Amino acid sequence: MQIYSIITGSGKYIPEIVVKNEEFFNRTFTNDQGEVLAKPVPEIVRKFQEITDIQERRYLSSEYNTSDMAFFAAEKAIASAHIDPETLDYIIVAHNFGDILHNNVKSDMVPTLASRVKHLLKIENPDCVAYDLPFGCPGWVQGIIQANYYIKSGDAKSVLVIGAENLSRIADPHDVDSMIYSDGAGAVVLQAKESSSPIGLLCHKTRTDTLNEAHFLKMDISYHPEFADDTLFMKMNGRKLYEYALNTVPQLIKETIEKSGVPLTSIKKVLIHQANAKMDEAIIQRTFKLFDLPLTDSSRIMPMTISKLGNNSVATVPILYDMIIKGELEGHQINSGDHLVFASVGAGMNVNAFIYLVP
Template sequence: MPNTYYSIITGTGKYVPSKAVKNEDFLNAQFYSKAGERLTKSNEKIIHKFQEITEIAERRYIEDEYVTSDMAFFASEEALKSAKLDKENLDYIIVAHNFGDVLKDNPKSDMVPSLASRVKHKLQIENPDCIAYDLPFGCPGLVQGLIQGDYYIKSGDAKSILVVGAETLSRISDPHDIDSMIYSDGAGAIILQSQESNVPVGIITHKSRTDTLNEAMLLRMDRSYNPDFKDDTLFMKMNGRKLYEYALNTVPALVKATIDRAGLDIRDIKKVLIHQANAKMDDAIIHRVFKLYDMQEDPRKIMPITIGELGNNSVATVPILLDMLLRGEIEKHQIHAGDHVLFASVGAGMNVNAIIYRFP
């Protein structure tokens, strides 16, 4: 029986900005409601409640001189080095993001040329057969990039693919919106390569879904909550309550369907690398997954969390988490050969996806 080609992760890299912003840095912020009214509750109480729910104590903001494609480039260099791969042998560069390059003092999306083309340029790749393109898919963009890469490899179209997730949320968040404390910046990169095997390994299976009938605008762009804001700049806005409900109603079922499709049980999954959106939400999602299998377990046994120190940097959360795990930078969590790991994400669109990956 001939061997099958599988998509194997051979290298990872990350860029975590050096600028740490702590919760107390928001004590002098002026927060407003959706109705444009100044919040009367003290910032101390607002911040305390915020940290209690999200577990975010600090987040990272991009340095003034950099933009998203810079962070993507830094993470990509690290991933190529990790994989010991010649950059000229890349067949595809897929960069997941949602806002392009956003300058510090000019919060407008710049996507021409594509960030993938910019990353290829910064890497100084000459090979014209290395195809570079962007993937705007909300927070699940990095996971979707891995899914697309898997299709290329399984079809025989590619042998080596660079998938990057990079985002600069600090520059598109409304400083007068409490939700601005959730967001952060960063980049993570993953090298996928083709490997022959007579047993399933690497990306085993995956599943995605998009809901737009009633959910498309749960994350959207809109003006500042402050009615006296200086201009009509558009910022990212989130219907947090509805988004939380959507995630709990869709992600657990999709995760179970993905595990079932792989012929596995939740007990076979050693780690869950889920989008670091909100610690309370992530805990609730995995609790519900366990419940679908008639189990009561502590999610933190299989779900490492980085949001407390790094915040929510959208498409960058999953690859940064993976890189930290593989480099032994997360206490009490390791990945071993033969482990089945679940990648999952939910975000703007609304989109949900998941991958079952078996480490060789």
Template sequence: MAKSIYSVITGTGNYIPTRRIKNEDFLSYEFYEKDGIKLTKDNKDVILKFQEITTIAERRYVTKDQVTSDIASFSAKAAIESAGIDKEELDYVIVAHNFGDVTDENKQLDIVPSLAARVKQKLKIINPYAVAYDVPFGCPGWLQAMIQADYFIKSGDAKKVLVIGADVLSRVCDPHDRDSMIYADGAGAVILEAKESETPTGILAHKTRSDTYEYANMLFMGKSYNNTNGCVGN
């Protein structure tokens, strides 16, 4: 039986920030409705209801000196070590994210140069043919990056691809919106390699859809719910 090329995950890595934010840390926050009216409900009740719905008791935030490309590179290094490969053999470095390197001092989005280029530099990869680019694709960005990597491998264009998903949402969410308690920071990475096999293995199939006609604006950037300061950040 003839062998076909499949994409197989050979290494994984992650970075979970060390800064723990518990639900009780939000007791001192001032929450507002989207119309700018301050919530009259006690924060204890708001937080209790939130935990009942989400089962989230704590989340992780990056430290003040960290940005998205930092934690992305940490997870990437772990994935490379897990796969036991030479980083110079990578054909692509793909980073899925949404907001770039937002610093603690400046909430402005920073996406130039690409995060993938920054990660490649932080990993000290010299090979110029390890193509680095970003995939800004919302919540399923990492999955879409995996789909692209799978295409590269199955077409014969690549044999080893580093795929990373990372975001620092704590710096872009509105601290006056109770839903901001959902968000956290973190990064994960995999090494996807080409493997010949007579039987299907690795990534077998995928399907992507974009329901933008009705739902394009479910998540959006804008002013804080607290209209007295008009800013987004914490």
């Protein structure tokens, strides 16, 4: 008998404020030189939707913060797992900007979001260790990988892994890329399970490229030369990021699948971070091409939520999992015996993936 890591519960928090593309029609968009874009804004927005497939996104209401979303998702995951929160050995919260007040765009990370979540959960157990994981969009996937190490080593039996992000408050309103970003949180409980045959998390792989790629995503002031102050916003080199993702993600997924010993034809779902529908389609097509296999309909294997939820960074993959496992994503389901790929790419630049066999 060996110890494996299995997901026993999941939860999510999707903010209630829906922001449709039409709400950007009155924006003034500028380029990185501070020049107002020449094309009419409605035309810019329509082209944006054509490329990304984003039609609307969710924004967090002013009374809540990132740690609140993390707490809401955590509560649901704990209830779903039917465990006493006092038995948790670790709480890992993946995020990138901490808490950001709606009227004060500054990152607040003291105390850590994990400590704030543990406080909100009213956990007294001092042996429940809470810490944050800033790792770009792949943060939640990396949190699962770290939790698996704790479980495999015998250091933990139960770990709560949360991905929560509030990108709407860190986006430059004069940057076209601001239409990509959204808010949300997803969480799972990962627990130890003895088994005579492999189950749960089978294998994983992560890479970090920094020599030439470290600053494809970075913080900088507004593109608009008359912006009121020197507030720092998230900035993205979209073209370079797109090229990086296509050159690294398919290969890393291939290597992870091969490491698991599971044939590609046995993979039922690829749950991938979603920032651009066209990019994700190119990634899955290139992955199949690396295996010399055709893929005529990616929709059956790669579920998508980006059209309605946008890109909520570390929350994307756990929200996607929770929606499927709870029957909330039409046309998709996860069953016992299914092999899944979880994968992400983002700031750092970081790429990671793990193979999961549903118990």
